[in-house]
Amino acid sequence: MCNSTANIHFVYGIAANLFAVLLYGSNLVHIKKVETGDGMFFQWVNCAGIWAVSLVGNLLLNSPKFYPLAMLGGVIWATGNVAVVTILKAIGLSLGILIWGSASLLMGWASSRFGWFGISAQDVSRPLLNYCGAGLCMLSGMIFFYVKADVEPHPSSDSIPLLLNGRTSSGNYGPNFSEFWMDAQGPKTRRFIGCLLAVVVGLMYGSTFVPILYIKNHSSCHDSIFYGASMYDLDYVYAQGCGIFLASTVYFVVYCAAMNNKPKVYPQVILPGLLSGLMWALATYCWFLANNYLSSVITFPIVTAGYSLVAALWGSLIFREIKGLFNCVLLFFGTCVVVVGSVLTAFSKY
Template sequence: MSNNGTDLTTGFISSSVAVLLFGSNFVPLKKYDTGDGMFLQWVLCAAIWMIALAVNLILHCPKFWPFAMVGGCIWATGNIAVVPIIKTIGLGLGILIWGSFNALTGWASSRFGWFGMDAEEVSKPVLNYIGAGLSVVSAFIFLFIKSEIPSSTSSVDTTPLMTEHVINKIQDPCRDYSWVDKLSTLQQRIVGCSLAVISGILYGSTFVPIIYIKDHSKRNDSIYTGASQYDLDYVFAHFSGIFLTSTVYFFAYCIAMKNNPKLYPEAVLPGFLSGALWAIATCCWFIANHSLSAVVSFPIITAGPGFIAAMWGVFKFKEIQGLQNYLLMIFAFCIILTGALCTAYSKI
């Protein structure tokens, strides 16, 4: 009982830290021009891999399972759309939508044993179903929240959250516009919401290879027999998959741009900070998966960051405005909170 109580405490503390960091990790980048996001993607993933290397050394270099890299590949593929999502529908609404679909995909695959995984059981399955169902309901509510994305020229607050070096304050009069900037308001909303849904589904599948390895490690006829049951032991392989995939995508992007990629030096340091925050949050998620199981951690960690991100969107970036939007957002948050509590108590 004592060990179970310790696991629950560790799991919920890790979940809380993950929620806070996931909801804030893109904030340092919000006031910087990141173009089409391909360069930023690579910078983020470089920072992520560096954190993974440090964690791997701290854990004394546990066995490397290449299949765990597949989860990183899936995540990096979904992450390509992050910058277009933020540019089209905003930071708050973007995280709210992809977080909801992330929660649903991750919960369902763990609960019902998709993709060759073992189905996970909870002591109170009805509460678990209710919690997951409320995450789905909240996703549809978020689609009706309208966000206002201020332009770089008309925004009242254009001060970056990280101070730029003086050389980066020289503005290029011939500013390059990405394909996102050429879309109409309606097109931006459709594209942004669609990309957020796709990214959420991919994000929700990112832990599948790791859980698959852990489940099959208990079988004598599996190549993964004897593999570690501690989720954090797979961080280095997972993050290596992220960095490798991102590098491949960036290389392909350079070829497509005829060796003239759009680089944004002023976004490098904020990008590294953002990547480091994400990596730390994901490490906490790994710990939560181990302590609580994915069927419990997914609905909590994926729904929670939306609240943090929306608070940034309301108070700092002024993306979400108007009484109707505020009421919808409050209603959605109440649903998320209820769902998270139901999911948490389903484990106890």
């Protein structure tokens, strides 16, 4: 009976992870053909969409107790999200998400497996499989560094209107795309900066859930302020969403001040940004639901490797970012390695 229940939970967890993978891997696809400028307005709209979905979810869950510490994970995520548009412009959707997915995977796996940042270490039944899986995922990240992407920094459009002043980029007074600092960099410099930022962003994304794990780990400690805290991961999504929206708002205000109250705001970004936030928030709910059936040391490799693969397929097959036989072979080999690594890690608990 116990084995049957465990198998059912495993199936539910994998199903929730699958939805998370599809949503995470596709949430940035619809901005590929939309001019986002320096990305600051996009990230604010995106985070507003995430907060709106988390608010609805919080009401549906009857407003569970709010823990401000859970907001810290949202702040960390929003900090990394600021660089997403820069990464996409520098190295593309497929390569960017593959690299930050690998870095996120390793950070999330290591913090859960070894108990970093004050959380309890999670044991697995087959440690060798777990370590081999993590090692393969690290190898895949190294392989992706050698893949070269052919990326268009800006979508082909004759006129990109601005929301605040109604001017267009094709007019004499419109914003020049070269004003974005990344556009002034050469191909090699752009690639180096994009890869470096992708690693940093991945490490931040991989640390997003640490505050929630910390709260849950200390819920049974009588002398802890988190004593009696909920073990249901979905109860913390709203707090994380608040942290995301608060941090993104602060960053956008600072950006507006730095731009002398003349931010680059493109109207085409609004609906895609909100849709991206909606998809990301729903994916997070699916992921958190999976954590109730599988531990995070299992779900992290599955989700991060999975959404990286989905994004790679979008970027290479639809947007043609990866060209040339050598690059395609490297991309295929790297994705095979990361899939095998995630499968080994998933089954290491059973």
